[in-house]
Amino acid sequence: xxxxxxxxxxxxxxxxxxxxxxxxxxxxxxxxxxxxxxxxxxxxxxxxxxxxxxxxxxxxxxxxxxxxxxxxxxxxxxxxxxxxxxxxxxxxxxxxxxxxxxxxxxxxxxxxxxxxxxxxxxxxxxxxxxxxxxxxxxxxxxxxxxxxxxxxxxxxxxxxxxxxxxxxxxxxxxxxxxxxxxxxxxxxxxxxxxxxxxxxxxxxxxxxxxxxxxxxxxxxxxxxxxxxxxxxxxxxxxxxxxxxxxxxx
Ligand code: BTN
Numbered sequence: 616x617x618x619x620x621x622x623x624x625x626x627x628x629x630x631x632x633x634x635x636x637x638x639x640x641x642x643x644x645x646x647x648x649x650x651x652x653x654x655x656x657x658x659x660x661x662x663x664x665x666x667x668x669x670x671x672x673x674x675x676x677x678x679x680x681x682x683x684x685x686x687x688x689x690x691x692x693x694x695x696x697x698x699x700x701x702x703x704x705x706x707x708x709x710x711x712x713x714x715x716x717x718x719x720x721x722x723x724x725x726x727x728x729x730x731x732x733x734x735x736x737x738x739x740x741x742x743x744x745x746x747x748x749x750x751x752x753x754x755x756x757x758x759x760x761x762x763x764x765x766x767x768x769x770x771x772x773x774x775x776x777x778x779x780x781x782x783x784x785x786x787x788x789x790x791x792x793x794x795x796x797x798x799x800x801x802x803x804x805x806x807x808x809x810x811x812x813x814x815x816x817x818x819x820x821x822x823x824x825x826x827x828x829x830x831x832x833x834x835x836x837x838x839x840x841x842x843x844x845x846x847x848x849x850x851x852x853x854x855x856x857x858x859x860x861x862x863x864x
Contacts, residue, residue: 616642618781623665625652628728628744631672635730635740639674642789646671646781653746655724656713662760667750669777673743673785677792681732684741686800686839687792688713688727691743693806694791695723698783699747703771708812711832711841711858716812720765723747743788750774800837808834817861818843820853828853829861 617639624630624647631645647670653661663670677687689712696707696715699722708716715723726744748766756764767775795803808814813832820828820843830845841853 616640616644618644618646621645621647623647623649623651626650626654626744627670627672628654628726628742631674631742631744632728632730632740635674635742638738641674641676641740642785643674644671644781644785654726654744655746656726661724661726661746662756663746664748664751664755667755668766669745669747669749669780669784671745671781671784673745673788675741675743675789675792676739677741678796682838683795683800684729686795686803687741687743688725689807689835689839690791690795690800690803691725691727691745691788693803693810694787695725695745695747695784696810697806698787699723699767702775702780702783703767705770707810709807709810710812711835711853712839717765717770719812720763721748722765722767722770745784747780747784749777749780800839804835804837804839811835813841813858813860818858819861820851820858832858 627645627647634643649665650663650670653663653670655661692709692713696709700707705717710716713725714721724746728742730740748764750768751766753761753769811834814834816832818832828843828851830843833842833844835841843851843853
């Protein structure tokens, strides 16, 4: 289980996928001090401040059916969320599907990417990309992000060793995925729901077709898909897309 560090790289997820397709074993990890093209979900950029954030990607080869793979993002959220809550000493909130918040502000983003489905079962992999705002101060971020992001340092009032954090994170992630393989999704979903930022709150969701759904979040179901109840009582299932809290009227 190798660990590769780069002072600077385009994206740790891109590198990890390359290594995975060359046969890297489960647990192999890529991390970097800076990413020039850090990627988020839905083609968004992940702002990678040099030297003070943790930007890493872990290759996993879980023994799961294809339809279970999409739940890995939520499984990762629980693993990372619980670790950060312990280290920072505050509760975290999880925002479906993949963000971790402290005090209503984003601290972590997760981008899970799977191998193409048409490759041999024994060659399949998932790359779990995790970006954590660790030792940055708010002034390190562009002005337009400062009201919506936070860092472990801002929340805990102390700095963290990035390498120690990386190894703790990988250990938690692997053991949470082992639990998922052995005991299924239900116990992990129950934990996820206890940390749900949006549950019962009015929100807006833009689905993949660009259609805006406005309603109250009912949380993820047993498949990991979000349910949103619109004003007329209709339940909408959200597979993907962008979700945000509705603006107060
Ligand atoms: C999101 O918030 O939309 C997900 C952000 C994921 C960022 C991490 S940083 C390490 C890894 N490499 C990337 O290019 N992206 C992920």
